Amino acid sequence: xxxxxxxxxxxxxxxxxxxxxxxxxxxxxxxxxxxxxxxxxxxxxxxxxxxxxxxxxxxxxxxxxxxxxxxxxxxxxxxxxxxxxxxxxxxxxxxxxxxxxxxxxxxxxxxxxxxxxxxxxxxxxxxxxxxxxxxxxxxxxxxxxxxxxxxxxxxxxxxxxxxxxxxxxxxxxxxxxxxxxxxxxxxxxxxxxxxxxxxxxxxxxxxxxxxxxxxxxxxxxxxxxxxxxxxxxxxxxxxxxxxxxxxxxxxxxxxxxxxxxxxxxxxxxxxxxxxxxxxxxxxxxxxxxxxxxxxxxxxxxxxxxxxxxxxxxxxxxxxxxxxxxxxxxxxxxxxxxxxxxxxxxxxxxxxxxxxxxxxxxxxxxxxxxxxxxxxxxxxxxxxxxxxxxxxxxxxxxxxxxxxxxxxxxxxxxxxxxxxxxxxxxxxxxxxxxxxxxxxxxxxxxxxxxxxxxxxxxxxxxxxxxxxxxxxxxxxxxxxxxxxxxxxxxxxxxxxxxxxxxxxxxxxxxxxxxxxxxxxxxxxxxxxxxxxxxxxxxxxxxxxxxxxxxxxxxxxxxxxxxxxxxxxxxxxxxxxxxxxxxxxxxxxxxxxxxxxxxxxxxxxxxxxxxxxxxxxxxxxxxxxxxxxxxxxxxxxxxxxxxxxxxxxxxxxxxxxxxxxxxxxxxxxxxxxxxxxxxxxxxxxxxxxxxxxxxxxxxxxxxxxxxxxxxxxxxxxxxxxxxxxxxxxxxxxxxxxxxxxxxxxxxxxxxxxxxxxxxxxxxxxxxxxxxxxxxxxxxxxxxxxxxxxxxxxxxxxxxxxxxxxxxxxxxxxxxxxxxxxxxxxxxxxxxxxxxxxxxxxxxxxxxxxxxxxxxxxxxxxxxxxxxxxxxxxxxxxxxxxxxxxxxxxxxxxxxxxxxxxxxxxxxxxxxxxxxxxxxxxxxxxxxxxxxxxxxxxxxxxxxxxxxxxxxxxxxxxxxxxxxx
Numbered sequence: 001x002x003x004x005x006x007x008x009x010x011x012x013x014x015x016x017x018x019x020x021x022x023x024x025x026x027x028x029x030x031x032x033x034x035x036x037x038x039x040x041x042x043x044x045x046x047x048x049x050x051x052x053x054x055x056x057x058x059x060x061x062x063x064x065x066x067x068x069x070x071x072x073x074x075x076x077x078x079x080x081x082x083x084x085x086x087x088x089x090x091x092x093x094x095x096x097x098x099x100x101x102x103x104x105x106x107x108x109x110x111x112x113x114x115x116x117x118x119x120x121x122x123x124x125x126x127x128x129x130x131x132x133x134x135x136x137x138x139x140x141x142x143x144x145x146x147x148x149x150x151x152x153x154x155x156x157x158x159x160x161x162x163x164x165x166x167x168x169x170x171x172x173x174x175x176x177x178x179x180x181x182x183x184x185x186x187x188x189x190x191x192x193x194x195x196x197x198x199x200x201x202x203x204x205x206x207x208x209x210x211x212x213x214x215x216x217x218x219x220x221x222x223x224x225x226x227x228x229x230x231x232x233x234x235x236x237x238x239x240x241x242x243x244x245x246x247x248x249x250x251x252x253x254x255x256x257x258x259x260x261x262x263x264x265x266x267x268x269x270x271x272x273x274x275x276x277x278x279x280x281x282x283x284x285x286x287x288x289x290x291x292x293x294x295x296x297x298x299x300x301x302x303x304x305x306x307x308x309x310x311x312x313x314x315x316x317x318x319x320x321x322x323x324x325x326x327x328x329x330x331x332x333x334x335x336x337x338x339x340x341x342x343x344x345x346x347x348x349x350x351x352x353x354x355x356x357x358x359x360x361x362x363x364x365x366x367x368x369x370x371x372x373x374x375x376x377x378x379x380x381x382x383x384x385x386x387x388x389x390x391x392x393x394x395x396x397x398x399x400x401x402x403x404x405x406x407x408x409x410x411x412x413x414x415x416x417x418x419x420x421x422x423x424x425x426x427x428x429x430x431x432x433x434x435x436x437x438x439x440x441x442x443x444x445x446x447x448x449x450x451x452x453x454x455x456x457x458x459x460x461x462x463x464x465x466x467x468x469x470x471x472x473x474x475x476x477x478x479x480x481x482x483x484x485x486x487x488x489x490x491x492x493x494x495x496x497x498x499x500x501x502x503x504x505x506x507x508x509x510x511x512x513x514x515x516x517x518x519x520x521x522x523x524x525x526x527x528x529x530x531x532x533x534x535x536x537x538x539x540x541x542x543x544x545x546x547x548x549x550x551x552x553x554x555x556x557x558x559x560x561x562x563x564x565x566x567x568x569x570x571x572x573x574x575x576x577x578x579x580x581x582x583x584x585x586x587x588x589x590x591x592x593x594x595x596x597x598x599x600x601x602x603x604x605x606x607x608x609x610x611x612x613x614x615x616x617x618x619x620x621x622x623x624x625x626x627x628x629x630x631x632x633x634x635x636x637x638x639x640x641x642x643x644x645x646x647x648x649x650x651x652x653x654x655x656x657x658x659x660x661x662x663x664x665x666x667x668x669x670x671x672x673x674x675x676x677x678x679x680x681x682x683x684x685x686x687x688x689x690x691x692x693x694x695x696x697x698x699x700x701x702x703x704x705x706x707x708x709x710x711x712x713x714x715x716x717x718x719x720x721x722x723x724x725x726x727x728x729x730x731x732x733x734x735x736x737x738x739x740x741x742x743x744x745x746x747x748x749x750x751x752x753x754x755x756x757x758x759x760x761x762x763x764x765x766x767x768x769x770x771x772x773x774x775x776x777x778x779x780x781x782x783x784x785x786x787x788x789x790x791x792x793x794x795x796x797x798x799x800x801x802x803x804x805x806x807x808x809x810x811x812x813x814x815x816x817x818x819x820x821x822x823x824x825x826x827x828x829x830x831x832x833x834x835x836x837x838x839x840x841x842x843x844x845x846x847x848x849x850x851x852x853x854x855x856x857x858x859x860x861x862x863x864x865x866x867x868x869x870x871x872x873x874x875x876x877x878x879x880x881x882x883x884x885x886x887x888x889x890x891x892x893x894x895x896x897x898x899x900x901x902x903x904x905x906x907x908x909x910x911x912x913x914x915x916x917x918x919x920x921x922x923x924x925x926x927x928x929x930x931x932x933x934x935x936x937x938x939x940x941x942x943x944x945x946x947x948x949x950x951x952x953x954x955x956x957x958x959x960x961x962x
Contacts, residue, residue, distance in 0.1 A: 134412035240353025302743030405444025430644030503683030534632030570682030692727035
């Protein structure tokens with residue numbers, strides 16, 4: 001509970017919280033339908049204002065569903081021009097509080113202006129609870145929507161998405177924020193104020209008032225202390241004790257896996273929801289054997305096997321007894337986090353806490369305290385706008401409390417949206433001062449790696465696995481046992497990670513580190529300042545200044561020449577493309593002349609200027625090396641920055657040269673051009689053609705034991721294709737064991753597959769698309785099951801979505817689509833929560849969508865998921881097979897499509913209670929010879945209705961039997 005004296009000290013003894021409901025998000029074209037405000041005095045509600053407003057337009061079904069307000073509720077209500085004067089009279093001169101308040105104010109200001117009223121909000125104190133909650137409570141809910149914050153703080157305020165209830169919630173939320181802000185220490189508040197002071201935003205007033213109040217009351221607190229540290233189980237699970245001789249004897253027993261997984265065993269006795277699964281038992285015994293005998297185990301484990309337990313228990317036991325770590329890698333963040341946060345704690349408890357485990361991510365996921373403190377000390381040198389400062393603020397409270405430094409922990413900071421900020425503070429080996437850093441003992445990246453070096457189980461992702469391979473085990477240290485989950489993705493991960501990329505934006509990023517285009521920021525400004533502050537000898541200062549001026553000139557030249565040169569090439573390639581009217585072009589090239597032909601002199605000039613630029617950096621490095629220790633402020637940091645700058649520039653120059661040498665074997669080259677309003681975004685990319693030799697050399701030849709597992713590793717019940725793809729076909733046969741385990745679910749009774757025969761061929765695109773729309777329409781009109789539609793083309797998905805949208809509105813059913821309004825995770829969450837909804841998705845939705853229960857009872861596979869043959873890597877692999885006299889369609893296209901097809905089908909039955917239907921709308925699955933391979937990969941035989949009425953009848957019977 002906030003004390004009155006604290007509210008008074010923060011000048012919040014009286015304020016008004018407000019909220020509006022609207023017909024949409026555009027303040028110019030959409031209308032306000034409800035407005036409310038609540039007056040708080042000394043933390044208590046003393047008055048409120050609430051009115052519905054006639055918008056003079058019909059409400060959309062979406063708004064009715066969201067707010068509960070209907071057209072009939074508004075028909076006799078006053079218009080906005082009649083309500084606003086009353087609203088302004090109520091709020092008077094009070095400070096205003098709102099959640100994302102700029103949204104509300106924009107609507108109010110626009111409606112005031114068109115009706116000739118003044119809305120002078122500039123003179124008022126404005127508080128935005130969205131921004132403030134992200135700053136003061138950075139480890140809060142996943143999303144900072146008002147409804148989520150209400151749950152987080154246990155705020156009771158009435159209905160969500162009604163103006164009065166949300167106004168009350170905003171006011172109560174501000175009081176919670178005040179309460180949390182008073183728990184901060186003086187050092188943290190000072191950092192907040194130092195950044196807020198020099199920039200403009202809605203959070204500035206609150207932070208400066210907080211800093212002033214802290215300054216007046218500092219005697220009540222211990223200055224400089226750090227309180228309420230977050231605990232580190234976010235990324236590390238410690239070993240509780242060492243195994244004694246008796247426990248080692250038990251774990252060494254030949255039948256230890258039986259004692260854990262068998263009926264009546266450890267898991268059966270201790271876990272109330274444990275169900276014995278023979279497939280899991282078989283897999284766990286095979287994993288135990290592989291780890292103990294130095295084998296490579298390849299296991300296809302169907303949905304529901306519980307494969308993570310099947311390899312985690314043997315891995316933990318092996319590590320406990322051998323005192324060697326086992327590395328577990330996954331493709332997706334979701335599975336990585338599920339293993340660490342859900343599965344490993346259970347394994348840890350059941351094995352008596354005898355092992356440690358860590359979840360390890362790439363270095364750039366961790367905060368560098370040295371870089372962070374540099375920004376806090378001098379924000380104007382690093383943050384170039386009010387917006388950047390606002391987005392930096394959520395790092396400050398978190399940085400002073402975290403003991404992991406893992407940015408995923410900070411839900412108030414959106415790394416994807418603010419990577420320009422994160423890149424300034426992320427841990428980066430190029431900026432690392434090592435033991436010279438004053439924060440070395442608190443370094444998050446070094447700390448977590450030290451734990452990973454000593455932990456029994458290390459959970460990583462595929463990208464980090466290849467980062468470790470490239471760095472010769474500098475990331476993970478020595479290990480000899482590896483588990484690869486989601487192994488069907490390991491080839492793509494290797495292909496992606498082991499490639500190269502060059503674009504002007506890469507070059508511009510390096511130049512901007514030297515000096516920004518406005519000449520206000522960059523390493524040179526920092527160097528100039530330090531030289532003037534530290535060096536008294538004029539001759540030495542002049543030497544530095546001369547080199548600084550040279551590098552400034554070289555930077556401008558490289559920027560201007562590089563930009564012009566790169567734009568010219570991009571424009572030429574774009575104009576000469578057969579589909580240049582498209583916004584996006586991707587094309588493979590085999591010879592560098594296809595890109596640089598006709599630009600020989602420009603290439604030569606660009607390389608010369610690039611060399612001059614890099615040479616100028618080197619000369620500054622040499623001169624920095626002549627300084628006495630501590631001769632200038634921040635000397636170690638500046639030396640490291642310029643050393644890293646030289647390495648980055650040299651590496652990028654080498655990358656450019658790499659693309660001029662396209663005769664390299666086993667590499668694919670291509671360019672991407674994206675047309676935007678501000679010009680063309682042009683980049684060159686490369687990737688290895690065949691990663692199987694890389695996998696063999698760096699994994700199987702180097703490691704003692706490897707377990708590879710996935711739900712999709714076989715084609716027509718054979719591992720041959722995947723073994724070749726993953727480099728296993730050239731490994732000694734006696735070392736490799738393969739096991740195919742089906743799903744423990746009763747697919748015969750849980751799943752139906754329907755393959756209609758009456759639809760047009762996908763080759764008849766217009767007719768086929770109409771047929772797909774007819775099937776979706778029929779299902780939406782006759783059945784109310786939650787349905788996921790998997791497409792292979794975003795263009796077709798979008799077209800179908802808009803063509804069936806009106807029907808869904810009439811039926812009052814929610815239709816969701818990938819890429820529209822929400823992120824992937826939000827779409828899946830909405831799909832789970834909104835009964836009977838439809839969700840359309842493309843590529844990424846074919847796997848990793850886990851929606852058990854009746855939210856997903858029907859799956860539409862619109863087309864068989866063949867890879868796009870013009871994708872550069874795909875095109876090159878097809879061409880390579882044809883050169884070797886093989887049928888690329890049967891040896892590559894069909895197997896790849898089957899693997900993805902199996903992933904898609906696996907979305908439906910996720911538990912023993914699930915029931916569902918898969919509709920395969922691609923007739924090629926039943927009327928081509930190769931289509932039988934897809935049918936053979938299904939867990940049940942399909943039914944093939946000959947017309948729509950038969951399809952509806954089969955569906956009706958299937959759902960009736962649930």
